[in-house]
Amino acid sequence: MSRILAHYDVAAPAAEIEARAAALALEQSIEMPLDAVTSDLVRREVVASVERIEGLGPNRHRVVLGLAPATMVRADGTAEIGQLVNMAFGNCSLQDDVTLVDIDLPAELLTAWPGPRFGLDGLREQVGAAGERRALTMTALKPQGLPPTELATLAATFARAGLDIVKDDHGIADQGAAPFAARVAACQRAISEANAATGGHTVYAPSLSGGPRQLAEQARIVREEGVGMVLACPMLMGLPTFDELVRHELSCPVVAHPAFGGAGRMAAPLLLGRLFRLLGADATIFPNHGGRFSYSPAACARLAEVAREPWGHLLPCAPVPAGGMTVDRVPEMLDFYGPDVILLIGGGLLSAGAELEARARQFAARVASLEVPVP
Amino acid sequence: MSRILAHYDVAAPAAEIEARAAALALEQSIEMPLDAVTSDLVRREVVASVERIEGLGPNRHRVVLGLAPATMVRADGTAEIGQLVNMAFGNCSLQDDVTLVDIDLPAELLTAWPGPRFGLDGLREQVGAAGERRALTMTALKPQGLPPTELATLAATFARAGLDIVKDDHGIADQGAAPFAARVAACQRAISEANAATGGHTVYAPSLSGGPRQLAEQARIVREEGVGMVLACPMLMGLPTFDELVRHELSCPVVAHPAFGGAGRMAAPLLLGRLFRLLGADATIFPNHGGRFSYSPAACARLAEVAREPWGHLLPCAPVPAGGMTVDRVPEMLDFYGPDVILLIGGGLLSAGAELEARARQFAARVASLEVPVP
Numbered sequence: 001m002s003r004i005l006a007h008y009d010v011a012a013p014a015a016e017i018e019a020r021a022a023a024l025a026l027e028q029s030i031e032m033p034l035d036a037v038t039s040d041l042v043r044r045e046v047v048a049s050v051e052r053i054e055g056l057g058p059n060r061h062r063v064v065l066g067l068a069p070a071t072m073v074r075a076d077g078t079a080e081i082g083q084l085v086n087m088a089f090g091n092c093s094l095q096d097d098v099t100l101v102d103i104d105l106p107a108e109l110l111t112a113w114p115g116p117r118f119g120l121d122g123l124r125e126q127v128g129a130a131g132e133r134r135a136l137t138m139t140a141l142k143p144q145g146l147p148p149t150e151l152a153t154l155a156a157t158f159a160r161a162g163l164d165i166v167k168d169d170h171g172i173a174d175q176g177a178a179p180f181a182a183r184v185a186a187c188q189r190a191i192s193e194a195n196a197a198t199g200g201h202t203v204y205a206p207s208l209s210g211g212p213r214q215l216a217e218q219a220r221i222v223r224e225e226g227v228g229m230v231l232a233c234p235m236l237m238g239l240p241t242f243d244e245l246v247r248h249e250l251s252c253p254v255v256a257h258p259a260f261g262g263a264g265r266m267a268a269p270l271l272l273g274r275l276f277r278l279l280g281a282d283a284t285i286f287p288n289h290g291g292r293f294s295y296s297p298a299a300c301a302r303l304a305e306v307a308r309e310p311w312g313h314l315l316p317c318a319p320v321p322a323g324g325m326t327v328d329r330v331p332e333m334l335d336f337y338g339p340d341v342i343l344l345i346g347g348g349l350l351s352a353g354a355e356l357e358a359r360a361r362q363f364a365a366r367v368a369s370l371e372v373p374v375p
Numbered sequence: 376m377s378r379i380l381a382h383y384d385v386a387a388p389a390a391e392i393e394a395r396a397a398a399l400a401l402e403q404s405i406e407m408p409l410d411a412v413t414s415d416l417v418r419r420e421v422v423a424s425v426e427r428i429e430g431l432g433p434n435r436h437r438v439v440l441g442l443a444p445a446t447m448v449r450a451d452g453t454a455e456i457g458q459l460v461n462m463a464f465g466n467c468s469l470q471d472d473v474t475l476v477d478i479d480l481p482a483e484l485l486t487a488w489p490g491p492r493f494g495l496d497g498l499r500e501q502v503g504a505a506g507e508r509r510a511l512t513m514t515a516l517k518p519q520g521l522p523p524t525e526l527a528t529l530a531a532t533f534a535r536a537g538l539d540i541v542k543d544d545h546g547i548a549d550q551g552a553a554p555f556a557a558r559v560a561a562c563q564r565a566i567s568e569a570n571a572a573t574g575g576h577t578v579y580a581p582s583l584s585g586g587p588r589q590l591a592e593q594a595r596i597v598r599e600e601g602v603g604m605v606l607a608c609p610m611l612m613g614l615p616t617f618d619e620l621v622r623h624e625l626s627c628p629v630v631a632h633p634a635f636g637g638a639g640r641m642a643a644p645l646l647l648g649r650l651f652r653l654l655g656a657d658a659t660i661f662p663n664h665g666g667r668f669s670y671s672p673a674a675c676a677r678l679a680e681v682a683r684e685p686w687g688h689l690l691p692c693a694p695v696p697a698g699g700m701t702v703d704r705v706p707e708m709l710d711f712y713g714p715d716v717i718l719l720i721g722g723g724l725l726s727a728g729a730e731l732e733a734r735a736r737q738f739a740a741r742v743a744s745l746e747v748p749v750p
Contacts, residue, residue, distance in 0.1 A: 027667065030518035031544055032722035037518055039525075046520030046552075070520055075551040080585050082611045083548040090545065090611065090634035094668050143405035143412055145421030145445060150414075169406055170465065173458040176450040177421075210455050211615035212587035213623075236457045236465065238613015240586035248588075259465035265637055292402065293469050347407035 001073070003066030005051060005104035006088045010063050011097040014055065021050045021063045024098065027091050029071055045070050048087075062101070069109065079112040081279060082240040089266060101267045103274065107312060114246065115314030116282040118253040120340055123282060123318060126228060126253065127164040128201035133339045135367050138255075138320060139360065140346035141187065142169035148183040152190035154356075158349075159194035159202035161360030165342065166191065167231045168207035170257045174214070180206070181221050188225045205229035205255055212241055219249035229253045234276055235260040246280035255320065256281035268299055273306035277317035283342055288321030288333070297336070304337055318342045327359060330366045343367060376448070378441035380426060380479035381463045385438050386472040389430065396425045396438045399473065402466050404446055420445050423462075437476070444484065454487040456654060457615040464641060476642045478649065482687060489621065490689030491657040493628040495715055498657060498693060501603060501628065502539040503576035508714045510742050513630075513695060514735065515721035516562065517544035523558040527565035529731075533724075534569035534577035536735030540717065541566065542606045543582035545632040549589070555581070556596050563600045580604035580630055587616055594624035604628045609651055610635040621655035630695065631656035643674055648681035652692035658717055663696030663708070672711070679712055693717045702734060705741045718742060 006028070012020045026034060029048040037043055049066040056062050072083045089100045116122075124130055139158050141151045151172075158166045166187075174180045184206045191204045208218045208230050215237065222230055229252050234242035236259055246254055256276040261268070272286045284307055287293030289300050304319035321333060322344035333343055345363055352359035381403070387395045401409060404423040412418055424441040431437050447458045464475045491497075499505055514533050516526045526547075533541045541562075549555040559581045566579045583593045583605050590612065597605055604627050609617035611634055621629055631651040636643070647661045659682055662668030664675050679694040696708060697719035708718055720738055727734035 023667070029546070030520070031515075031546060032517050033726045036722065036726040036728060038728075039518075039521060042518050042520040046518060070550060070552060071546065072548070073551055074549050075554045080548070080589065082584055082586070082608075083550075086546065086548070086584070086608065086611055086634055090608070093635050093637050094633060094662055094670075096669055140406075142407050143414075143417050143421060145405070145417040146414060171404070171406060171446065171461065173447070173455070173461070174449050175445060175458075176448055177445060179450045209457055209461070209615075211457070211613075211619035213619055214455065214615075233457075233461065233465070236461055236613070236615070238586075238611070238616045240584075240589075240611070241613045241616045244586035244588055258469060259461055260468050262468050262637060262640060265640075287469055292398070294471055347411065351408045351411040353411060353413075 001069040001108050002106045003049065003068060004084070004088070004106065004109065006065045006067055006100065007102040008063045008065070009056065009099040009101055010061050011059055012061060013059050017053055017061045017063070021053055024063060024092060025050050025065050028065060028067065028087055031091065069106070073109070079109055080240060081113070081243050085239060093265060096265070099265050099267060100270060102270050110312040113243070113278045114280050115277060116280055116317045117315070118282045119315030120318040122315070123253055123342070126201070126203055129164070135334055135339050136164040136318070136342040137364050137367050138165040138167060138342050138344040139163050139349055140167050140169045140344070141172065142346060142350065144169055144172045144175065145177050148178050148186040151178060151183060152186040155187045155204060156190040156194045157357045158360050159191045159200060160198060161357050162198070162200055162364040163202060163360055165203050165205055165229065167205040167255060169346070170207050170231060170233055170259050172207050173209040180218055184221055184227060185225055188227050203228040205231045207231040208245070209233070209236070215241070215245055216249055219245065222250070222252065227252065229255060231255045231257055233257045233259040234279065234281070239275065239279065243279045253282040254280060255283040255285060257285050258287070268295060269303040269306050273303040277307055277314060281317050283318040283320050285320040285322050285344060287323040288325060291322070291324035293323045301336070304341070308340055316340070320344050322346070324348070327363045327366060330363065331370060334367070334370055376444040376483050377481045378424065378443060379459070379463070379481065379484065381440045381442055381475065382477040383438045383440070384431065384474040384476055385436050386434055387436060388434050392428055392436045392438070396428055399438060399467060400425050400440050403440060403442065403462055406466065444481070448484070454484055455615060456488070456618045460614060468640060471640070474640050474642060475645060477645050485687040488618070488653045489655050490652060491655055491692045492690070493657045494690030495693040497690070498628055498717070501576070501578055504539070510709055510714050511539040511693070511717040512739050512742050513540040513542060513717050513719040514538050514724055515542050515544045515719070516547065517721060517725065519544055519547045519550065520552050523553050523561035526553060526558060527561040530562040530579060531565040531569045532732045533735050534566045534575060535573060536732050537573070537575055537739040538577060538735055540578050540580055540604065542580040542630060544721070545582050545606060545608055545634050547582050548584040555593055559596055559602060560600055563602050578603040580606045582606040583620070584608070584611070590616070590620055591624055594620065597625070597627065602627065604630060606630045606632055608632045608634040609654065609656070614650065614654065618654045628657040629655060630658040630660060632660050633662070643670060644678040644681050648678040652682055652689060656692050658693040658695050660695040660697050660719060662698040663700060666697070666699030668698050676711070679716070683715055691715070695719050697721070699723070702738045702741060705738065706745060709742070709745055
């Protein structure tokens with residue numbers, strides 16, 4: 001198997017970069033002085049290699065390490081996401097001169113992970129838009145603190161307005177005001193009833209949270225209530241736990257939320273685009289430029305690109321730009337992302353107050369009506 | 376229940392800090408415009424409050440938010456670590472002007488977590504140092520890539536030399552070269568035999584990794600092989616998964632490793648000191664100043680302080696400064712940290728080559744012989 005390429009931005013001047021890259025290679029493999037290694041096999045097949053060093057600026061270099069498959073492949077040929085991240089960014093996440101920018105997986109290793117099980121086509125089919133190459137719409141139930149009945153009323157309003165996906169706010173967990181079981185039952189019922197009345201196909205995506213036992217219990221409720229989609233925060237639950245959740249507990253599409261995903265030291269396109277997709281996110285929410293967060297247009301474009309581009313056997317993952325978006329921005333966002341996207345507007349709908357349903361309808365209609373050139 | 380206080384460093388000038396703090400309070404609670412909230416209860420008991428703003432510099436302020444217990448307490452009064460982190464740092468982890476510095480938990484909420492089950496006294500008892508107020512010694516089996524027999528030989532050498540704790544390198548997972556089951560059995564046997572020969576009490580701490588299913592299987596092997604301690608990387612496995620692992624799968628002490636713990640945006644004393652302790656780490660490894668990482672002496676001192684200081688019902692968690700340490704630095708480190716510490720030297724022993732056992736003995740003897748004043 002060829003090596004796993006880990007791409008880093010390293011803040012170091014030209015005079016020091018070779019030594020810094022060599023130290024990084026040891027840090028991310030054997031974590032000990034090379035001259036204390038007595039095994040030839042370890043030197044040859046375990047120590048990370050420095051594959052490339054490129055200047056990016058006076059004090060900034062791109063360093064590409066070749067991580068050895070031996071550091072992460074099990075005896076049966078399988079691999080595990082936690083150990084991949086450990087080898088790529090375990091210790092050096094603690095070194096503030098290093099940013100992990102990207103990871104290239106050899107084809108034989110890529111098959112260790114499922115990727116999205118539905119992808120954007122599967123999502124379109126689920127919301128009654130099979131064959132239409134249009135953007136999908138998503139909104140959020142909020143604020144947390146409301147009881148299940150009020151959240152369900154809100155869900156019904158959005159369903160009547162024809163939005164495609166209604167997710168829980170990611171802050172809604174299993175709090176006393178709206179415990180998971182009661183909330184999910186109430187919201188799913190409200191949406192199913194609205195769908196029956198309108199002939200619509202709105203899908204509810206409740207937010208899963210907690211440790212493995214709580215997640216398994218919530219997944220059981222999702223199955224029993226006939227819920228069609230879920231929201232999950234991979235970084236809060238841990239990537240290996242998210243991986244197992246998707247593989248073993250969920251038969252519906254998964255929307256990934258970036259909470260606790262950090263900002264600076266692991267590039268957003270890698271974490272929220274590539275890695276969440278690798279583990280099976282069918283859609284990935286991220287902070288759009290020009291909202292409440294500081295992602296640049298270039299970072300957003302790159303994130304959408306790695307989420308959707310051809311990648312081995314993996315279906316595409318739908319990018320979901322969000323974070324302070326409004327209905328006014330729909331044309332501009334569709335122009336930027338093209339039609340293979342899900343637009344998420346939460347507070348921007350709720351701020352309509354009594355006009356909520358009308359504004360939600362406007363959102364749905366606007367997305368449905370716009371001719372979006374395929375980039 | 377009184378509010379949970381979350382302390383942030385925010386990069387904003389005085390003219391903007393009030394608006395920035397108010398926006399942060401919404402971001403970390405209801406995530407929508409305040410004027411779109413119709414429920415009085417939500418305004419009063421769910422929205423985060425700005426409790427304090429303090430200047431730290433021309434463009435830097437300390438902002439203390441009061442997070443509402445309603446945002447994280449379940450109907451049965453319990454709480455969950457993932458949701459605590461979500462409310463304190465979920466979305467704003469993505470805003471690069473914000474660093475989470477500390478969290479104060481009200482006494483009623485603190486009891487939701489177990490904290491260390493053994494603490495430093497429990498660890499001392501386990502290694503035959505009950506009643507002695509001395510620092511403990513720890514080393515690591517490396518490099519990864521060696522087969523179980525060679526790792527076991529190394530383990531036996533360290534045990535004969537009288538080191539207290541021998542852990543797996545955190546890069547050693549379940550790779551083909553040394554699968555978990557075979558490695559743990561071999562290393563535990565080697566250490567038990569060495570202990571029997573010398574009358575020593577060296578404890579082996581294998582590294583646990585992977586998702587919930589793999590972790591449960593590894594915990595079973597740990598119990599069956601009579602292993603006395605484990606190493607775990609809470610950030611790689613996810614904090615909620617680490618929480619459940621400690622509560623439900625492990626009856627032995629736990630050493631936390633900081634891999635994937637990041638560097639800049641969540642203060643190390645909070646994450647590696649306070650939160651890992653909260654979830655039950657009996658010892659917490661962190662990068663010591665003057666090694667391969669860039670933590671300052673002040674950050675290290677603060678980390679050791681929060682890991683050990685009185686905190687509700689929680690036993691102290693032993694600080695484990697590490698990352699490029701050498702036997703030469705033992706007196707200085709004991710001077711800095713006092714005797715309530717575990718010193719971890721890995722590569723600094725292995726670089727002795729043929730003199731490995733002698734250098735390990737020197738490490739053990741030096742720690743045992745030094746009179747360390749209690750600070």
